[in-house]
Amino acid sequence: MGPSAVERWLDLSTEELRAQVKQLVAARLPGDHAVWQAVRRHPALVPRVRGVLSGLAASAAGSKDEAMQKVWISKARAALDQPYVAPVRAARKPAAKEVPVEDAPGGESEPVIDLREPEPQEPRQPHRAIPTMLFQEPN
Template sequence: MAIGPSAVERWLDLSTEELRAQVKQLVAARLPGDHSVWQAIRRHPALVPRIRGVLSGLAASAAGSKDEAMQKVWISKARSALDQEYVAPVKAARKPVVKEEPVPEPEPVIELKEPEPQQKQPHKAIPTMLFQEPS
């Protein structure tokens, strides 16, 4: 049986051993969490716990084998793909195109005033400071 979104629909009717073989193939395929197969699996709330059980069985059977570390990495990736929330695709509603007419901006009123001459202030003298040495 092939792994695909349409095949996942038939997984609900499989026996535990047949489902285990399919999940083993799915884990070995290392598909990303947003792949259509994982999305199809997350759509079926009854299938997700069955697959979790199969993944636990695969992790237990991989214990002690020479590929145990790699199998556990793949299984944990599959578990994280199951943990992602299923979001139903939402069709974006088309917004009507509104033609905006440019609003004429009023011309700014500029008042011309003669600048007042600024008087320069003389610099303030800085007082000298005397420091005493401690006695």
Template sequence: MAIGPSAVERWLDLSTEELRAQVKQLVSARLPGDHAVWQAVRRHPALVPRVRGVLSGLAATAAGSKDEAMQKVWISKARAALDQPVAAPVKTARKPVAKEVPAEEPEPVIELREPEPQEPRQPPRAVPTMLFQEPG
């Protein structure tokens, strides 16, 4: 089975092993996250968790192999591609409607006044020391 947006439609009917082979081929292709195949996968809410499960299985299988580091990088990129938001459908553009722009009012003039002089602060007074004596 080929990898393409139309092939993704049939992935819902595949067995786990067949889906695993397709996802492994998709991961190895290292397609960017905005590729049509990833967009097709993200459009199917039932397929996304199945693909995540297959990716987890691929990561577990790659553990301990000589290509483990490379496989984990590819798998993490595939997971990131699944996490991208689904693009909203593009609407046809309509002609912009000219809006009336209100006449700009002159900005009010703000007068700057000098701050009023404050009374000079007096230094704090020293509090006399109080001695308490015990009764008796």
């Protein structure tokens, strides 16, 4: 199972996709693995995989491995929640912005370097599902 196989998942039937996702969940790959990145790359595939994960959680209910299956499924859901980051090509970043000066003394124009630092961007945190909690009144 690799990122190239994920490309074919869009054409699979529900049962075939279920078998593939079940193998992926059992593999317990980290969220930044190439397979999860390939799944997140396709916006149409993410909801289908979420649906299959819900079906797997429902089918695991009542089995002897229910707790283990639910942990694996929750890790798979967390891997889907991570934002897709496109690969960044190595590009030369200019250290400072050069602004030409048109009327420099002496007749020569020298570039003026703007040394302002870029505005800091707030880091985005992935959306995390909050588990439902039920409280009961004491009798």
